[in-house]
Amino acid sequence: MTRALDSGNVSLITSDHVPYVFFVQLDFSQPLRVCSAGYSMDWNGSTWLGLGALGSIEPIQEQASLEATGVRLALTGVPTEYVAIMLAEQYQGRPCRIWFAPLRWDLQLGYAPIPLFSGRMDVPTIDVGDTASITVSAESKMVAWDRAKVRRYNNEDQQSRYPGDRGFEFVPQMVEKQLMWGR
Template identity: 70%
Template sequence: MNRQVDANTVAAVTAGHVPFLFLVQLDFSLPLRVCSAPYDVEWNGYTWSGIGMLGNIEPIQEQGSLEATGVSLTLSGVPSELVAASLAEHYQGRGCQIWFAPLRADLQLAVQPIRLFFGRMDTMSTEVGETAVITIAAESRMVDWQRARARRYNNEDQQSRYPSDRGFEYVPQMVEKQLMWGR
């Protein structure tokens, strides 16, 4: 897949030494925004908590065909209040986004971060010891492409999606109706 990259981004990533960081957003009931820097970063109107070592982000792969891919990421050194929230909350199907951001020499954002992954959280494992480690597997939104859609051609299903539409209102009456043609 070709992506349009502006000249500033090309210059930032082709320099001799390119400091960078990853930004990760996990959409729990209160979104968790962390970055791989050892300090907090302001971007896009939010403060991204610097947890130092983000842990590990599995290589993100793109497919040229309509194929679902996923990613696994590990958060290490997670504060205990975030561990408690992650264990108590329903997270499956919630959003997961990962951005790559090249930095200037003063370790500030050089250009707008590039979104590498946009999908949904699937599974999570938590290891609590001296420090907490959370491993999250996320799946691409293309996984939904393979799921069957359960839609019905009846008034109730139509009303759930379009409350003011009356197109299927008389369908139940027409099911067993006998019509006389040609007389």
């Protein structure tokens, strides 16, 4: 995947010393936003919890062909309230995003972070102590490329997803309807 880098990021990356930070967002009902800095950072209208040593992120593989790739990341020092959220809700298939950001000399963001990965979460492994360690696997959206879509564009399917929506209510009447134009 080709990435367009602005001139500011290019100058930061090509300098002699490149401090950097990773941003990771896992979309639970209350999104978990963490970064690899030792302090919390504000970016994109949110505060990203600084975990220090984020844990680990496996190398992100990129393919020139249409092929599904995945990433495995371990987050350490996660607040235990997120463990309760993970145990109480269905999160498999929800978005997982990772960004990389080179930092300025004062260890602050100079330019917009570079998106590295966007995919869907799989089942994580959770170790709980004073804080939690979460190991998450995520797969790119290409994993569902050849999977059949299970949508029926009828009123019952629409009601199961969006109760009260009347967009498909009259579809059965329209199938054999004869319309006389110009009268």
